Every structure is written in C-alpha cells, then in structure tokens.
C-alpha cells in the first residue's frame with residue numbers, strides 16, 4: 036500500500052487546513068516525512084530512523100554558549116536579525132550502521148559513508164525547511180551540518196550538541212555527544228527563525244548519561260582506542276587528530292570527501308547509543 040506523506044501535501048490548500056499554522060507539530064511532522072521520503076527521492080541507502088526535534092525561544096539562555104563553548108560562539112541573532120526561535124533536530128542512524136562500527140579500532144566504511152551522506156541530507160532538509168517557512172511569510176537561517184568548525188581551537192562556533200542540550204533535545208554525555216531519547220548515534224541540524232514556535236523540549240531530566248547521573252558505566256571511556264576520553268571530558272585535539280588519521284587511512288582511499296572526520300567508537304555499542312539509558316522525564 037502506498038503511504039501518503041505529509042510532504043506530498045506541501046503545495047496543497049489542505050496543508051494549512053490540516054495544521055492551521057506553522058507550528059512545532061507541523062514542522063516536526065514535515066521533517067519526519069522528509070527523512071522517510073529522502074532515500075527514494077535522492078537514490079540513497081536508507082540508513083536513518085525517524086528524526087526528533089525540539090525548539091525554544093531565542094532568549095538569554097543562548098548567551099551561555101559563549102561561556103561553555105567559546106566566547107565568540109554565534110548567538111541566534113548573529114544568524115538572523117530578529118530571531119525568535121531556535122529549532123534543533125537529531126536524525127538517528129539505523130541500528131545496523133551502528134553495529135557495523137562496533138568492532139576494531141578504526142571506523143567501518145559504512146559508518147564513513149553515512150557521514151557525508153547524512154550531512155548532505157541535513158543540509159537539504161534545512162534548506163527545504165527554510166523555504167517552507169519563507170513560503171508562509173517567515174524568515175529563517177541555518178548553518179551547514181558540519182564545518183562551522185574552528186580546526187585550530189577544535190570547537191564549533193555553532194555547536195548543535197550544546198544547542199540541543201540548552202533546549203532539551205538531549206543531555207551532554209561523558210562521550211561528549213548529545214544523548215537524546217533516541218540515543219546518541221546520529222547527526223544533528225538546526226535552524227533559526229523569526230516565527231514564534233514556543234518551547235518544546237523532549238527532556239526534563241538533568242542527566243541522561245549513566246556516569247554523570249552517578250551510576251556505573253564509563254563504557255565510552257574504555258572504548259576509546261587512544262584514551263582521550265575521561266570523566267572530566269575529552270582531549271579534543273587528540274580526538275581530532277585521530278579523526279584526520281582515520282580519514283587518510285580509511286576514507287580517502289574510498290573516495291570520500293575531506294570532511295569525513297570519523298571514529299565514533301565511543302558512540303556505538305554503548306548503553307546510550309540507541310536510546311537514552313535513563314528516563315527522559317526526570318531522574
């Protein structure tokens with residue numbers, strides 16, 4: 036049976052009859068359908084589970100990014116004058132992509148191939164969502180899925196993980212990934228708009244990482260092949276050097292682009308990989 040996708044309705048008058056205004060529920064359903072339709076539309080292998088999304092008013096909380104990431108981290112108004120809402124989404128990988136990458140100390144080719152393919156999809160989804168908002172009279176701005184990245188300081192100047200933490204899409208784990216209700220094994224995108232989309236967080240709990248919540252774990256620390264992860268964070272230059280080494284050893288010979296910085300041994304086969312190991316509603 037052919038399934039009618041919400042995105043098929045985009046030009047139809049029924050769309051706004053179904054969702055009378057462009058709100059959080061509308062955009063979430065649109066993104067779920069976009070990801071479901073993507074592999075057939077762009078002839079890609081279907082490696083994604085349904086996305087999840089959170090949003091928040093573009094308020095003073097984002098000033099914390101300049102304290103916890105870098106002092107010149109971008110603010111929502113730097114992307115879009117008059118920004119009123121920040122939207123962040125997480126697209127989890129299917130489980131087999133994660134399982135493929137569990138063994139060995141170097142990343143699997145399927146994991147490497149998933150990286151640029153997912154970045155392309157996130158960029159396309161962001162542009163399509165921007166166009167959708169503009170069709171409805173709003174404005175929107177976005178940054179690329181990756182390489183809003185300062186390679187000297189080894190940090191992002193628009194950190195999706197930190198944005199996701201601040202708006203309750205997930206919580207930062209010991210593995211320095213965002214642990215969401217759908218785990219930490221996937222990729223993220225974001226958008227800033229002048230539409231008022233309200234506050235829609237998916238997580239109320241203070242922590243979703245077992246170790247950070249005072250439970251026994253630390254599996255990600257043990258899984259890191261170069262021991263750059265610890266209870267107090269990550270040696271970021273050390274990790275980044277490993278990603279580049281992996282690219283030259285494994286991904287470059289496969290013809291993958293220079294942006295394929297991959298490892299993720301601390302994100303696969305973990306209790307937090309496929310879903311949150313703790314209740315998201317409160318510890």
Ligand code: SF4
Nearest residue numbers: 208244245252253255
């Ligand atoms: S593997 Fe354990 S310690 Fe590491 S991030 Fe996941 S839950 Fe936290």
Ligand code: SF4
Nearest residue numbers: 259274298299300301
């Ligand atoms: S990505 Fe790889 S090198 Fe970096 S912290 Fe995780 S396991 Fe270690």
